[in-house]
Amino acid sequence: MKQSTHEVTTGAPDRAIVVSLAVKSERLSDDAVRHSLEELIALAESAGVDVLHSTVQSRDAVDPKWFIGKGKVEELRGIAHELGANTAIFDQELTGAQVRNLEKALDLKIIDRTQLILDIFAQRAKTREGFLQVELAQLSYLLPRLSGHGANLSRLGGGIGTRGPGETKLETDRRHIRNRIYELRRALQEVKRHRALQRERRKKNGVYQVALVGYTNAGKSTLLNRLTEAGVYAENQLFATLDPTTRTLKLPNGQEVVLTDTVGFIQNLPHDLVAAFRSTLEEVNEADLVLHVVDSSSEMKERQMEVVDEVLRELGAQGKPRITVFNKIDLLPDGGADLLTADGESLRISAFSDDDLNALKAAIQQRLIGDTRSFRIPAGRGDLISLVYRVGDVLEQEVDGDYIRFGVRVKRNEFDMMGYSLQPFAADEADRQEGETTER
Numbered sequence: 001m002k003q004s005t006h007e008v009t010t011g012a013p014d015r016a017i018v019v020s021l022a023v024k025s026e027r028l029s030d031d032a033v034r035h036s037l038e039e040l041i042a043l044a045e046s047a048g049v050d051v052l053h054s055t056v057q058s059r060d061a062v063d064p065k066w067f068i069g070k071g072k073v074e075e076l077r078g079i080a081h082e083l084g085a086n087t088a089i090f091d092q093e094l095t096g097a098q099v100r101n102l103e104k105a106l107d108l109k110i111i112d113r114t115q116l117i118l119d120i121f122a123q124r125a126k127t128r129e130g131f132l133q134v135e136l137a138q139l140s141y142l143l144p145r146l147s148g149h150g151a152n153l154s155r156l157g158g159g160i161g162t163r164g165p166g167e168t169k170l171e172t173d174r175r176h177i178r179n180r181i182y183e184l185r186r187a188l189q190e191v192k193r194h195r196a197l198q199r200e201r202r203k204k205n206g207v208y209q210v211a212l213v214g215y216t217n218a219g220k221s222t223l224l225n226r227l228t229e230a231g232v233y234a235e236n237q238l239f240a241t242l243d244p245t246t247r248t249l250k251l252p253n254g255q256e257v258v259l260t261d262t263v264g265f266i267q268n269l270p271h272d273l274v275a276a277f278r279s280t281l282e283e284v285n286e287a288d289l290v291l292h293v294v295d296s297s298s299e300m301k302e303r304q305m306e307v308v309d310e311v312l313r314e315l316g317a318q319g320k321p322r323i324t325v326f327n328k329i330d331l332l333p334d335g336g337a338d339l340l341t342a343d344g345e346s347l348r349i350s351a352f353s354d355d356d357l358n359a360l361k362a363a364i365q366q367r368l369i370g371d372t373r374s375f376r377i378p379a380g381r382g383d384l385i386s387l388v389y390r391v392g393d394v395l396e397q398e399v400d401g402d403y404i405r406f407g408v409r410v411k412r413n414e415f416d417m418m419g420y421s422l423q424p425f426a427a428d429e430a431d432r433q434e435g436e437t438t439e440r
């Protein structure tokens with residue numbers, strides 16, 4: 001079972017028809033249905049499938065037996081035959097019974113959205129952790145679909161290019177799979193423990209951690225490469241990255257921080273997959289700063305940003321300090337002048353511009369370490385002097401007549417929370433007021 005999960009076949013590519021069902025009561029807009037279907041086609045193509053035909057059926061409800069209507073099944077049978085397709089890919093999740101019925105009626109291999117995504121993850125996994133996680137997700141998806149239908153399972157789960165547990169499941173039974181799931185969970189626990197130790201070590205050494213998150217294809221790997229000159233796989237394929245890749249990033253002040261790439265998000269990310277990848281995504285929870293990378297050139301960027309927000313919420317990481325990085329502005333005619341976020345913490349960049357990368361590094365430094373500010377405080381104001389020590393690290397102090405001048409590296413959160421009483425004593429402000437008094 002283990003090997004089959006990431007076995008890559010060398011045969012001819014699958015030739016597929018792609019099918020979506022718009023259920024009227026769900027009230028999805030035509031645009032939403034179309035975009036989801038386009039994304040499914042892009043996913044299929046990135047898995048090496050030839051997409052020959054796509055279609056949407058609109059219906060009042062799902063047909064429990066066929067998922068789509070019986071008439072549509074007949075129609076698709078004709079089309080598939082004419083085009084020489086061997087696979088049908090559905091944009092929604094199917095039940096085991098629907099897969100079997102459709103398989104028989106259409107005489108095609110049937111794959112649903114979840115299975116396609118799991119397959120792509122299986123194709124792209126690069127580390128031991130990635131393999132373990134994908135296999136766990138695939139088996140968790142398969143298990144409830146197994147019950148009582150052993151003989152029919154040779155094709156269910158067969159997957160794109162016939163990877164995945166589908167290939168070996170004839171020899172397996174539920175107990176077998178349960179045991180394997182148990183083994184995988186234990187192995188992943190071990191990996192997780194190891195990762196936690198590494199993280200603790202970095203934390204102990206006071207190293208800041210920055211996590212890159214974003215919808216798939218937003219440009220995270222490219223940024224990780226360009227910011228750190230690491231040789232990470234970046235390609236114009238969905239989900240090029242499966243495993244977090246951690247590199248050292250040097251900030252403009254010379255300080256080194258750790259930058260971690262994470263798996264790309266996608267809408268309707270299968271639940272089993274989110275569960276399996278939880279330990280990878282937990283890197284995000286441990287980060288001091290999250291960089292949310294957005295493909296500004298995508299027509300669907302708002303929806304993609306929402307999906308990322310949803311996953312971050314699910315991970316409990318929504319409150320993390322965050323910078324939204326609007327990437328790929330080189331592809332926009334106006335450079336993305338109108339791109340903004342509600343919290344205003346955003347930057348517009350092209351990953352290919354050195355100036356933009358330097359601006360991003362400066363923003364990371366600013367957010368993590370804060371600004372250096374000076375204050376000129378009356379020597380008798382012990383309350384303000386102690387506040388100066390609370391809003392940051394005092395780098396220097398010197399007596400200046402009846403005042404004390406402080407050079408402070410201000411911590412942004414602390415300063416935002418309690419620094420307002422220090423505003424009038426900012427050195428520039430104090431000097432300006434003094435100048436005005438002298439002029440008068």
Ligand code: GTP
Nearest residue numbers: 217218219220221222236239240241264328350351
């Ligand atoms: P996943 O691994 O799928 O999550 O993708 P990712 O977010 O890591 O994206 P990746 O870095 O692989 O980039 C996807 C594609 O976008 C590649 O073809 C990059 O060359 C391209 N790309 C990244 N940044 C930019 C940019 O600023 N401008 C342009 N024009 N293309 C970019």
